[in-house]
Structures are given as C-alpha cells and as structure tokens.
Amino acid sequence: MGKNQEKxxxxxxxxxxxxxxxxxxxxxxxxxxxxxxxxxEGNLTYMTNLYNVRAFQVxxxxxxxxxxxxxxxxxxxxxxxxxxxxxxxxxxxxxGLLMCVADALRSEAEGKAHVVLSHFRADVFSFFTPxxxxxxxxxxxxxxxxxxxxxxIPYKVLPAFGICIADSPTMAVxxxxxxxxxxxxxxxxxxxxxYAFFDEKMRTQMxxxxxxxxxxxxxxxxxxxxxxxxxKVDMESGKIIGGEALVRWKHPEKGIVMPMKFIPVxxxxxxxxxxxxxxxxxxxxxxxxxxxxxxxVVPISINISRxxxxxxxxxxxxxxxxxxxxxxxxxxxxxxTESGFLEDNEKMYEHLCYLKQQGFTLSMDDFGTGYSTxxxxxxxxxxxxKIDRGFIVDIENPKSQSILSHTIDMLHDLDLNxxxxxVESAAQQEYLLKYGCSRAxxxxxxxxxxxxxxxxxxxxx
Numbered sequence: 001m002g003k004n005q006e007k008x009x010x011x012x013x014x015x016x017x018x019x020x021x022x023x024x025x026x027x028x029x030x031x032x033x034x035x036x037x038x039x040x041e042g043n044l045t046y047m048t049n050l051y052n053v054r055a056f057q058v059x060x061x062x063x064x065x066x067x068x069x070x071x072x073x074x075x076x077x078x079x080x081x082x083x084x085x086x087x088x089x090x091x092x093x094x095x096g097l098l099m100c101v102a103d104a105l106r107s108e109a110e111g112k113a114h115v116v117l118s119h120f121r122a123d124v125f126s127f128f129t130p131x132x133x134x135x136x137x138x139x140x141x142x143x144x145x146x147x148x149x150x151x152x153i154p155y156k157v158l159p160a161f162g163i164c165i166a167d168s169p170t171m172a173v174x175x176x177x178x179x180x181x182x183x184x185x186x187x188x189x190x191x192x193x194x195y196a197f198f199d200e201k202m203r204t205q206m207x208x209x210x211x212x213x214x215x216x217x218x219x220x221x222x223x224x225x226x227x228x229x230x231x232k233v234d235m236e237s238g239k240i241i242g243g244e245a246l247v248r249w250k251h252p253e254k255g256i257v258m259p260m261k262f263i264p265v266x267x268x269x270x271x272x273x274x275x276x277x278x279x280x281x282x283x284x285x286x287x288x289x290x291x292x293x294x295x296x297v298v299p300i301s302i303n304i305s306r307x308x309x310x311x312x313x314x315x316x317x318x319x320x321x322x323x324x325x326x327x328x329x330x331x332x333x334x335x336x337t338e339s340g341f342l343e344d345n346e347k348m349y350e351h352l353c354y355l356k357q358q359g360f361t362l363s364m365d366d367f368g369t370g371y372s373t374x375x376x377x378x379x380x381x382x383x384x385x386k387i388d389r390g391f392i393v394d395i396e397n398p399k400s401q402s403i404l405s406h407t408i409d410m411l412h413d414l415d416l417n418x419x420x421x422x423v424e425s426a427a428q429q430e431y432l433l434k435y436g437c438s439r440a441x442x443x444x445x446x447x448x449x450x451x452x453x454x455x456x457x458x459x460x461x
Contacts, residue, residue: 045119047095048102053177056118060128060173063114067130068169070114073137075127076180077101077144080158080189082123089155097151101125101159104147108140126177134197137163141195160188161195182206212265215251220274224250227279227286228448229300231457232419232441235429240461241439244301244335245283246448247275272305277317279303284332286451288325296458301333301363308351315351319358329359333384337365349380356381363419377414385411389422389442395431405435412436 043055051059064072079085085094102119105127109115116128127144131137141161148159162184164176179198186202187193219225225247232242249257266272280302290297308314322329334355336348352362363384377385387407394400411418420432423442432440449457 048098048119050102050105050117050119050125053118053120056116056120056126056128057173057177060116063116063128063130064166064169064171064173067114070130071132071166072114072128072130072176073163073165074173074176074180075129075137075140076120076162076164076177076184077125077127078160078162078181078184078188079123080160081156085153085155085157089153093153097148097153097157098123100148100151101144104144107147108143120177126180128173134165137165138195145194158189158191160184160190160193162187162198163195164198179203208261209265211254212262213269216262216266216271216275219249219251220278223278224252225275225278226250227282227451229451229454230441230448231446231454232298232301232439233445235423235433235438235440238445240298240457242299242301242333243454244441244448245279245303247279248448267305267307270307273307273311273314276303276305276308277314280318281321282451284321284325284327286455287327287331290455290458291326296461297331298458299331299333299361301335303365304334304336306337315355318355318360322358329355330361333361333363335363335365335386352381356383365421377416382416384417384419387418387420387437389420392420392422392428392432395425395428401431404431408435408437 043051045052060072060074064070079097082094082097085097098119101123102117102125105117105125108127109117109129112129114130118126118128120126127140129137129140141163145159145161148157151157162180162182164179164183166176179202182202183196183198187196226249227245228248229243229245231240232244233239234241247259247263249259249262251257263272263275266275283300283302287297287300304314318332318334319329321327322332334352336352356362361383362381363386364380364382365386366388367385387404391400391404391407395404408418417439418437419439419441420437421441423429423432423440423444425444428442429440429444432438446457
C-alpha cells in the first residue's frame with residue numbers, strides 16, 4: 001500500500017464512520033482488514049517479521065475505529081547508541097539485539113487483544129495497545145526493558161521509550177507515533193530516565209519550535225530580530241564601561257520573544273549563524289553612527305555561537321563589518337562560551353588568533369561551567385574572562401568565597417581582565433570588591449535594554 005493510499009484509507013475511515021450505519025461500517029472495516037491481510041507478506045519488516053510503519057498505522061487505526069470505547073496508547077522504543085553497537089560488537093550482535101526486542105514485544109503482546117506491533121526502521125520499534133491505567137503502560141516498558149537488559153552483549157545498551165496516549169478514538173496513529181518519538185527524544189541517551197509521556201508542555205514546545213522554524217526567515221528579512229544591550233559597570237565608580245549585545249525577537253503577533261524560546265531551535269537547524277550576523281551588523285552600525293557623530297561610545301560584546309567553529313567565513317564577516325562602519329576593532333569584544341572550544345579546538349584557535357591580530361578583544365563567557373576550563377586558559381588567546389554567576393549565588397558560603405578569591409587571584413596572575421556576570425545584590429558587590437574584582441554586569445545595575453535606551457544612557461553619562 002502506497003503512502004497516499006494509506007492516508008486515504010485512514011482519512012476516509014474517519015469521515016465515513018459517522019455517516020454509515022453500524023452494519024455498513026462493519027462491512028467497511030471488514031474490507032479494510034482484508035486489504036491488510038491480502039498484503040500481509042509485503043507489510044512485514046525483514047528479519048523481525050513485525051509490521052512496517054505503513055501497515056502498523058493502518059492496523060492500529062482500524063483497532064481504534066473499531067473499539068471507540070477503549071483507550072489506546074503508542075509506545076515507541078529506540079536506542080541511543082545502536083550504531084556504536086554495530087561498529088564495536090559487529091552486525092550479528094546488533095541483529096541479535098533487534099531480534100531480542102522483537103521477541104520481547106511479542107511476549108508482552110501474547111494473550112492480549114487489539115495489540116499491534118511494529119518495527120519501523122533500524123532500531124525503532126512500536127507497541128500499540130489498549131490500557132486502563134498509565135501504570136499498565138509503565139509495566140509494559142519495564143517488562144520489555146528487562147528482556148533487553150538480559151540480552152548478553154559486551155556493550156552498555158541504552159533503550160528509551162516514548163509514550164503517547166490517544167486524546168480521542170479518531171486521533172491519527174501517525175500523529176501518536178510522532179508525539180511518542182518527540183517524548184522519546186527528551187530522554188534518549190540519558191541514564192537516569194527510561195521513559196517519557198508526551199504531555200501538554202511538549203505540545204506547547206513543539207508548536208513553538210514550529211513557529212520559530214516557519215517565521216525566522218521572514219524575521220531576518222524584516223529585521224524583527226534586534227539587539228538589547230546589558231551595560232557593564234565599574235562597581236567602584238558606577239560608570240558604564242561597556243555592554244553586551246543580546247538578541248530579542250519582536251514578533252508581529254507574539255510580541256517580544258525571549259532568546260531561550262528560539263535560540264535552541266536555531267542552534268539545531270543552523271540558522272543561529274544568520275541571527276548572529278544580523279545582530280553583529282546592527283551593533284557595528286550603532287557604534288559607527290555614534291563615532292561619526294562624535295558621541296560617546298564604549299566597547300560592546302557580541303556573542304559567537306559554537307556553530308561558527310565550522311563556518312570559516314565568520315571571522316571575515318566581523319572584520320568586514322569593522323571596515324564598513326569604520327569601527328576600531330578594540331570597540332568590539334568577541335564573547336565565546338567554553339562549549340565553543342570543545343567542537344574543534346584547533347580550528348577555533350586559528351580563528352581567534354587571526355581576530356586578535358586584527359585588534360579584537362577575546363572574552364570567555366560562562367567561565368567555570370565547563371570541564372576543560374584550565375586547559376583553555378593555558379591554550380587559548382583570551383583577553384577577558386567572564387566569571388559565571390554560579391560562583392556568586394551563595395557568596396556568603398565560606399567555600400564559595402574561597403573558590404572565588406583564589407579564582408580571581410589566578411586570573412590576575414595570568415594578566416586577564418575579569419568581569420562577573422549576574423550580580424544582583426549589594427552583598428555580592430561588596431565581596432567582589434573585597435577580592436579585587438571591580439567590573440560586573442547584572443540586575444543590581446541594569447537589565448538588558450533596547451539599543452535606544454542604552455544610547456540615551458550613554459548620552460546622560
């Protein structure tokens with residue numbers, strides 16, 4: 001059965017159910033069954049002899065339409081490391097694991113009515129079943145997981161289960177499958193979680209992700225993405241000594257969208273590079289305009305996403321903006337998180353050395369949150385270190401004070417500029433000044449603001 005035929009069958013079944021008499025609808029379901037039975041050999045997945053994805057959707061949809069009084073769910077199983085198993089243990093071992101899963105599903109389905117099993121592809125399986133309580137679904141997951149754990153294999157196997165409960169007897173099984181996969185993706189590869197139910201929070205996030213993907217190109221074209229700037233201050237004098245450019249999305253319908261809502265989506269699809277460049281250009285233009293007018297300027301930090309490690313043109317883009325808007329490189333600070341150095345250390349080192357030679361200041365953001373901090377300090381050509389707010393959240397803790405004071409002393413010894421982010425209280429300010437750190441940013445001084453407000457702030461100062 002072709003994909004279009006499958007959709008036609010499912011959609012037609014949904015539409016005609018209310019229009020047919022009970023007898024006619026029974027005949028319709030009978031013909032649907034025969035359609036699947038007559039093609040049974042072509043609907044089975046090689047090796048495991050379970051339904052393929054198309055046959056699964058037809059058979060499961062049939063069960064739901066024929067049993068509207070029952071509640072159904074789809075459980076999808078996937079492995080976080082199956083390719084690695086094939087690579088290190090051999091394909092025979094991997095195939096044996098797939099057969100183990102298929103047998104575990106068949107064993108769990110034995111004696112139960114209305115259950116449909118599927119081997120979608122590679123290491124992805126599905127278990128469609130009626131149930132009364134969610135605990136029954138968890139029990140099914142645990143039974144299958146125990147069977148997999150008992151399979152002898154010289155490698156740690158990490159199965160994950162996503163579960164979607166039908167919200168109506170006519171819900172599309174293909175949608176249930178997609179939702180179960182979405183739930184599975186939230187825990188795949190995590191040791192501490194075995195299963196996840198699709199819920200309203202995931203649905204909201206899914207809709208938000210789709211909105212971001214659909215609207216971001218237009219947002220870039222229409223300059224809906226704009227820089228907000230959070231000032232950096234000298235804690236001793238209170239003077240503004242710089243700022244950090246942060247992105248905000250002024251959506252025409254949803255208003256201001258905060259970066260945590262769309263940045264993770266853009267990092268996955270690669271469009272974060274375009275967003276970065278959009279913000280960079282606006283910052284260089286802002287500085288160039290004020291310089292041309294003879295107005296006060298301070299260095300502004302721009303963020304470099306880790307995806308730029310693989311984008312060899314990003315450094316040329318920055319230097320081109322500097323020349324286009326006549327902005328001296330020393331007025332632009334390039335901030336990179338520690339994770340940016342973990343993707344391709346050598347390539348990033350090459351980019352940073354080039355930009356430093358051009359006169360740009362290099363800053364390591366979120367210092368202390370990664371695993372290779374000390375190695376990076378030794379190897380990377382940084383000028384400035386931004387100490388993460390996690391160092392000062394519990395500043396009155398003697399251990400926190402000891403770590404912070406020694407960290408500041410070490411950075412001073414390395415002749416690095418220091419700025420602390422996330423300062424929110426007078427107590428934090430007092431301790432930082434005591435330890436010899438005078439530069440900071442945080443809500444104690446200023447929140448991120450539109451570039452126009454920052455400009456007004458500079459004019460007043």
